[in-house]
Amino acid sequence: MNCNPTIGLTRLNKVRKRAGAIAATATQFNLDYILDERAKELLEE
Known part of the structure; x- marks a missing residue:
């Protein structure tokens, strides 16, 4: 699995x-x- 922190940060910030x-x-x-x-x-669910 290739890990790309830039993509992860972008997705997190969308949420x-x-x-x-x-x-x-x-x-x-x-x-x-x-x-x-x-x-x-998880606490919110």
């Missing part, structure tokens, strides 16, 4: 924009950030 949240930056975007976002999504 955050739909939710009315502030866009993430490249310096924030790492595995911990992704897992934290996932946890937030």
Whole structure:
């Protein structure tokens, strides 16, 4: 699997924009950030 952080950040920010949240930056975007976002999504369901 090829990992491209730019694509991941773009996709994350699309979801955050739909939710009315502030866009993430490249310096924030790492595995911990992704897992934290996932946890937030699961709590809302």
